[in-house]
Amino acid sequence: MKNKTKILTICLLIFSVLFSPIAIANVSASPAQTQAEKQKAQRQKEAEKKRKAAEKQKAQRQKEQAKRQQEKAKADAQRKKEQARAESASQTNKQQAKTAAATDSRNASIIDATDAYERRVAEIEAQNKKIIERSRRDLTHAIGVWGMMGYSAMFQNIKENAEAAPGNIGFTAKTLGGFGGGVGLGYQLKYNNFLFNTGFEFEMYNSNTKIYSPSESDDMLVRYYPVAEYPTMSYKYEFEMRDKWQGGFVQLPVLFGGEWDRWYFLVGPKVGIGVMGKSQVSSVLSTSVHDIELPDIMIDMPGHNVVTALDMGEKQQSLSYSFNLGLAAEAGLYLDEWLQPKPKKTKGAHKQNDNFFSHIRYRLSIYADYGLLSVQSKNNLASGAIDIPAVLPGNPDPLVFPVTSALSTTYAADKRVNPFLVGVKLAIFYQFPKKQEKLIPIPAQPMPLFRAKVVDEETGEPVQGAMLSLYNVQKDKYSNKATSKEGVVLQRMPKAEYAISVKRAGYEPSDTISYLLSKDMSDTLYISIKAEEIPTIYYLTAFVKDAETMSPLAARVSITDDIGSAQLYDGEATEDGLLVTDLTAGTYNAHLTYPGYMPSDEVLAFEQDTLTILMQRIREGKKVVLHNLFFATNKTQILPESEAALEELAGFLTDNPTVEIRITGHTDAVGSDAANQRLSEGRAKAVREDLIMRGVNAERITSEGKGESEPIADNETEEGRALNRRVEFTITATGGEDIKQVTE
16 A cells, blocks of 8 residues: 555656646746737727727818818809899999889880780680681581482373374373382581582382373274275274383482471482483284174184284383483471480489480481483484384284384484482481580789889989888788889789888888779879988898899799798899898898799898899709708608698699609718618609609609719718708700799
């Protein structure tokens, strides 16, 4: 046991000797290492501190540079304003002279307004009278089709001399008639009760004609011929003939007549030409022998060559007809009351139909058409008459009877043949709707003319630039007008009771005058003001001009205090661009609008000199910042306080339907680039959707977002960031038309 203890002790000693240097080395190295790490960290901290100091110095330099640029821009703007004031001061006299001349011209124009209005009303009333007269004229046009059917005949006066040459027989033609009809297409004009009708028709005539003896019988031809070998004997020929005629004519009717309620009539000539025709002849021959010595008549005796009831057969041939001039007449009634669709009933009332079928008119009439000229054509004789012989069998010298159509015989060539048709006619017309002319509206009567003149109480001289305050008692509304060089105010104003007062720098305010304006003033209202004995106080006066042409603009002007919290003035510059207020020296914010020009926001620093305010005409590429447009923080939701700005922009687009715009959203530099880009796009899109909901065509508006890429102020200050958070619109197209500007 003791030996084991000794051995263990010896091992521990050996281990201590071997490892004691390493432990000593580790103990001695630990403080040095810690010191090096501390020095390294210190160096890194100092380097970071220097870097931050350098960045801070750089930011400070950028801030100072931006500040210097702003101060420079402000100084440049101030110099420009001072230069403009200097130019305004040098041009005041010239401008006043020009203003006086323009005012005189304007006053003359206002005075002549009543006469011009009366002349214009007289012209419009004369034009409306003509429109009313035209509307009262019952003038309509219609196209239609019609059909007719009934009894037809071709009357003729064909009669051969009964003492005809041997071998021929005399005859008379009797018209029995037949069935006929036709169709037509044409135009009709109706003026009040007068009717005119024309077009093209095709009419077909069918007529039966019976040939009979003019003396012996009304039913057939009867002739006696002696027999040479037997003096007391003779042959009797009984011949029955029917001739069926058919003719077709294309005709042009020219009919005139009248219409009353549902009844009408038409009468007039028809011009036509035959286009087809044919004839069909049938005949029967009977013979008998008569002898005075015989008690009975010999009939059907073959041994004596006597034949009875010989069917001569039928013969057809084509006929032609010549030029036809006829007289037509018809009378009947309209069937619209029974055939037109009934009006639709909606909520207890009948709504008049206005479709194709509501313009269809139907009428039924009795119709007659008679040809005044003969339609007999010599062309029917061109091929010669083709006769069917009637013979006695075995007779070496047969008698020949002309049994062709009566129109084809030589003895009918110079006779009259007149077509005739009578029956019923059904017509359907489409009546074109009448064009409704609208009356020209009478323009509103000019408001009564107000005349006032402000004079100095002591000298009686006119006071230029005096401000008349005209308070409309009924409407609780003020309007302000400045006097001209002659101290005159001419203005057309609504009929009302007014409370009138006058202010002018260097003068005491006038007493309030009550005046009832109901018609043009015949006399001028003189108002005297007394000069003040106190030092002169200058009131804000300015000229509003076009920035390019320097021509005056009668702009609408709204002036607030320098922080925009209270409205101090709301009115219009004169036609000479003159703006006169009752505001004394100070700094103000002005918002100007005028048709065709960019809305303008100006800072007016007024002391005593007349200011000049320049406005830019609206053109493609112009940008306008939408002021008073508010969103929820970091959201695209538009707040209710933005209603006025959105309504103004929607009104601008409505009044200028050819204008197209691009809406652009911008943000400040707070937050990530991607988040700011999404926010700017969302806000621009929200404005676009709001305008579309207000009735603006979506194709006229595009939107985009620029994020923080286009700042207009320093993002280091809250004021600068507020300016950078904006929505603006750019006019991308005007359609080539004048731009209107929304005014209140």
